[in-house]
Amino acid sequence: MPLLAQIKLPLVYYRKIAISPGLTTRMCITYSFSHEKPLILPLKLLIMAQKVSIPKGTRDFSPLEMARRNYIFETIRDVYKLYGFQPIETPSMELLSTLMGKYGEEGDKLLFKILNSGDFAKKANPEHWNTKNINKLTSQIAEKGLRYDLTVPFARYVVQNRNDITFPFKRFQIQPVWRADRPQKGRYREFMQCDADVIGSNALVHEAELVMIIDEVFKRLGINVTVKLNSRKLLTAIAELVGKPELITAITVSIDKLDKIGIDKVREELIQAGLTSDDVEKVIPIIELKGSNAEKLNKLVQLFESNEAAVEGKKEIDTVLAYLKNYDMTNDVEFDLALARGLNYYTGCIIEVKANDAQMGSICGGGRYDDLTGIFGLKDVSGVGISFGADRIYDVLEQLDKFPETTLQGPTVMLVNFGEKEMEYAFKAAIALRKAGIAAEVYPDQVKMKKQMNYANAKNFPYVIMVGENEINDNTYTLKNMTSGEQSTSSLNDVINQLSN
């Protein structure tokens, strides 16, 4: 029975079979037709295209996104440097012994753990293995993890390198961190942190300079913000005022929600936390203090009388604000007694920044911590630092349409490729342009003009150079401004001068 034709109908019938994660295989039937009746040949396995994707919660960044992200990082970096901060970097992986127990139980779960190389099962305790006791097994089969933040690795760095560091140590660090959080809008499993810290100095001038850094960064980025300031010591004073210092955490957790849930709900929460109605009536006027910073600070004296923590806390705020009087702030600094964050580690000033014109949580925050390196055995080293939330800042700039035009822009000029002779002529010009520091690219293939111009548009070249026979004969170049559409023909030197501006 002769075969007239053999065709493949791969989509008529297929089944997905997982061979290994991500690899899918399609089984398809190959039909063969004779002039009499179709003959079904045996099933044939075809390895098809691999499904490509990236782990959930992670992102690729395109050239445009890179330009915009780098604009944010470079702005922050430049300002950090202006204030004498210097960069360091730490490894992406830390020993799990360094990371575990530093972020609470929930944090431990969110650490990405790296499977030991080689026979990871060998060192596992047989009983734990057989009972699948993953709590015990994890540290037996994984000794490294990805860093969860930049603070703990920095503390580890300081302790490990303490003999080489001259204190006070002012460092900044712009690196990714990883958290196995449930991904959602604006929350990623890999994201950048942009931290600056001073370690080894108690001076309050650092708090003031960090506020100035915040002001300068957001001034440069064109985002109007309010910098909120408080002292952890004043929160202590509130708990002491009602005679319940042991309730400080519960009290501040409630206070912290004022913005979100309003004063009545805060009242309820404070009662639930264990305060009496009388206590609450003492607390509410404090967190609702109105007026200028100076007015609020004055009222504090009446409210707290000579409570030691309150006196110290007020002095901190007074000092920082006094330093700032010498500086011409673009944004507002607001002393806010309801600001309560990072209670577990902050011991002095607390700083938080919100954008005035965009719906967004805190876009920068920080504070003073008196015992960061204590967890690694180096006691009594005080530090103060801030961290910019680059991803949120990105979203705010996008919302407000504040990214500068230049972040949209591709390389300066593309030279159109009209043919072999023109290409050679354009190639020489590209060499001269680059020598003058102008980013230039010759379209590599001799294809239709339209395709080349599509490429130039897609890549956002602000200029295109065209050369045809006339230009070659006259030793000239036709420069087209891609925004205005204007064209002019002139010598290479003239073109270089035009593009150098």
Next chain:
Amino acid sequence: MPLLAQIKLPLVYYRKIAISPGLTTRMCITYSFSHEKPLILPLKLLIMAQKVSIPKGTRDFSPLEMARRNYIFETIRDVYKLYGFQPIETPSMELLSTLMGKYGEEGDKLLFKILNSGDFAKKANPEHWNTKNINKLTSQIAEKGLRYDLTVPFARYVVQNRNDITFPFKRFQIQPVWRADRPQKGRYREFMQCDADVIGSNALVHEAELVMIIDEVFKRLGINVTVKLNSRKLLTAIAELVGKPELITAITVSIDKLDKIGIDKVREELIQAGLTSDDVEKVIPIIELKGSNAEKLNKLVQLFESNEAAVEGKKEIDTVLAYLKNYDMTNDVEFDLALARGLNYYTGCIIEVKANDAQMGSICGGGRYDDLTGIFGLKDVSGVGISFGADRIYDVLEQLDKFPETTLQGPTVMLVNFGEKEMEYAFKAAIALRKAGIAAEVYPDQVKMKKQMNYANAKNFPYVIMVGENEINDNTYTLKNMTSGEQSTSSLNDVINQLSN
């Protein structure tokens, strides 16, 4: 028996006990003395300082190292941009299905795998679990891995985003990669790769421009190099010349060793690989070809006659060298028939760079690959790219003492802090200096002059400003050049002008 004193003698007796990896505990005896005789109290467990370290094969980077590394990255980045390349970034983690099988069996072992979050044991096949079959278990308990290079993630990026990319796509990528290699001098488990690739164009102008990029980068870095050039097609031609195309891998592996083991050993290896003595006598003259690039290319015609692969390979080299004639190379380009690298993926030109004045392997390399994205189902997309070895370049610059002075330099100026009044005066000056774009720092604490100057020296401030009573009265500032030791007293404006240069 009354206790007179209770003192701790923690170092009299201790034993190290591992509680969890990295956490050490010391057991110590607490003595109590009465007026009669010492009383030894029960053993007491004290959690002592945690041992701090980082995973082997990883590194911290100090501010000086950062300045030097950034100098290298920025040089490479600037030149890439000058040639129209644009940055992208991909996530640190990829799905293991994306990475596995792309680097050979050995590569699969060297991938860092990330343990699934939550109950990783739940999805494990019970039989594999009970028999500790780690080959099978790995993909069941770990679905993500850290990227091993930038090439495979780039191929994945191109396939995944192919509808948004306008080809040819010229991207560069400067990001860390991770390999669970045995750490040794110059080989790290986390290191940076600096790749540029053009994908979606067959034009040989890219090969030429990549050579120009290499030339420009090393010119800017001040390293004399030789850029070696060959074509994979000429290696194919050699195998065909002796009538043993199936031996191409063995033949090129031997040829590749010429530099290291010398011609006699290469002869032996070729015989072992399966070539006859006659074959070897045909191959040796080719890989030992001497003379200028033009002379070597001319001799090729005689050696290979009309072998198709040889003709094509020669044409590639001819074309690239012709493009380069328009460009004023600082470094030598050498057509080298013994250059054989990346045989598994390169299909056209091969490029390799060596430093002339330092003992170091290849510091940059690359080539043309005709089917990079084929592994992810996107066929017939040709690419060509290079990669700079930043760590080796760092070592070469250090060996040759070629890092510019500026990489040593700290922030521009430190203002000494002589007391409260002086501090306020200095603080105002710092604000003005920063406003003028000059990185300035006030020493935060009022400590001895010597300690402040030690800090200024350690941080490599090129200038220090001193203000005492005289300066405050005269409204002046004393500027000290820390290199020359020169001092001068002048107005703030004058100081700013001096430091702005």
